[in-house]
Amino acid sequence: MGKVRQRVLARVRPAEQVVHPRAGGQPASPRLPSRLLTVCALLLALTPGLDARRFYPDDPVERMPRPVPVKSARKRGINDYYDFFKNTLTDPGRPPGKNIPPAGAVNSLGEVPDSDWYTNRHGRRRMAIAALVRGPEKAGPPAGGTWEVVAAKTEGVTPGFTIQDSKGGTFLLKFDPPDYPEMATAADVVTSRFLYALGYHVPENYIVTLTRQGLRLSSKAEVEEYGRIRPLREQDIDEILAPLPRDAEGRYRAVASRILEGESLGPFKFYGVRSDDPNDIVRHEHRRDLRGLRVFSSWVNHTDAKSLNTLDTLVKDGGVPHIRHHLIDFGASLGSDSITAKSPRNGNVYLFAWKPSALQFATLGLYVPRWMRADYPDIRGAGRFESEVFDPGAWVPNYPNPAFNRCLPDDAFWAARQVMRFTDEEIRAVVGTGRYRDSRTVDYIARTLSARRDKIGRYWFAKVLPLDDFRIENGRLQFDDLAARYGFAPAGDYRIEWSVFDNNTGKTTPIPGAHAFELPAHSADYLAARIRLASDPVRTVTVYVRGRSQVVGIDREW
Secondary structure, three states, X not given: XXXXXXXXXXXXXXXXXXXXXXXXXXXXXXXXOOHHHHHHHHHHHHOOOOOOOOOOOOOOXXXXXXXXXXXXXXXXXXXXHHHHHHHHHOOOOOOOOOOOOOOEOOOOOOOOOEOOOEOOOOOXXXXXXXXXXXXXXXXXXXXXXXXXXXXXXXXXXXXXEEEEOOOOOEEEEEEOOOOOXXXXXXXXXXXXXXXXXXXXXXXXXXXXXXXXXXXXXXXXXXXXEOOEEEEOOHHHHHHHHOOOOEOOOOOEEEEEEEOOOOEEEEOOOOOOOOOOOOOOOEOHHHEHHHHOHHHHHHHXXXXXXXXXXXXXXXXXXXXXXXXXEEEOOOOXXXXXXXXXXXXXXXXXXXXXXXXXXXXXXXXXXXXXXXXHHOOOOOOHHHOOOOOOOOOOXXXXXXXXXXXXXXXXXXXXXXXXXXXXXXXXXXXXXXXXXXXXXXXXXXXXXXXXXXXXXXXXXXXHHOOOOOEEEEEEEOOEEEEEXXXXXXXXXXXXXXXXXXXXXXXXXXXXXXXXXXXXXXXXOOOOOEEEEEEEEOOEEEEEEEEEEEOOOEEEEEEEEO
16 A cells, blocks of 8 residues: 555546546446547547546646436435345455555545535635534525425334425424434434535435424325335324423424435445446545545444435436435434434444454453443433544444445545544534534533544544645745644654656656755656655655646655
């Protein structure tokens, strides 16, 4: 591990309609939106030297081009048990004997361009606190008045309703477990806002209160029970509401999740690609935005990060149908496990793990891992959420996730850098959207998130050379040392070596005596600067400069 990355982001160039192998991972397959594009891609792939340029005039790309129209999108479901066993007993998406390839879906700087998967927000341009609190809100919460129940879920771990408000808006209503009021609903709302700020497409989630009198049963409402569809009854609504906690005024608390725009196509997988989507050209297990989601999930303890909690929808922009990819359902985040507080195991070991069981058996139960000794406050709304035992490198979801398994140090650095951008004030403001009645709950969760944030930065910044924001100022290469900025390490003693970079062949030629951070006097179109610590020759960053003024590329070694 630690080879210089050769990025290959397959990207449709809208002006010429030519496909280039580009920065960011391996194209999923030669399939492309038309025969012409397919032929171009094959020619480029099969003809050595046809177009071996590393950088193009429009690099670094900040936004993926207009999507190719999706002609025939198929709905699909994923069985929860199948997903669990497939990912637990096998490692889908990984060819046998192959090393983990560098991340895909990145530009020449290693950043993730805006797309139907991801949109840069707080990580690129700091959002105001009001915007962080607002999150994905567009149409707003359910309108007042009576809500019509159009469907219900009476089975499973989280029963609830589908309702329509007085303005025709459709929402899913989900509730807290009886013994933990506020816990799951707040986790759903708070985590959705953090993940939105971090760049993902998520639903509009709102905390609402309701009464039984405020619900009216639709004459067309149906419910699925034991695999059969039958009409929904008033009694079903009463039975769902009966065990739920109520406030002093007899109101129920719920999270209202607005139905996502477009036609629902079912979840996406964390490996492979959609064969019906010509825009889905980087295998999901190699996407940086999905690999880096491991770090984000560890921060907010989203242990249920799996395919069943994703959703693809077919949407239209400017008349062009395309597929948008969402993360959904965050009730099992922070200290919540949806129907109860999290077990101490959550986030520390997989649901099915041989090693902890073997240790317990071999020691006759005397071995007690550190995570079993964690302390949790007696705050029901917080569930079980802590920062003392939290280990960013060891954190795991409930069962293996193919993209998380392939999260390399540079993927984690990309994510950790964004987590560190959240200030204590911003974190507290977002936690406040959970509308906890007890201020101790807000205080505790905000403090815990801040502490987990710092652990994430300290751990992942140590895995690579944590330099960022490269720029040319007054003829000198400047950058920020993030470990020093956040107080994790003293400012480093850095060394630099300049070379001429041939953009057509990839060859570098050292420039004798060029060891200062000022740009060397040279007329080359591209220069490459290799930076390392004086005491560490392994972790390096190579920065590519075009025209003596623009940083156009970054490679990291570790």
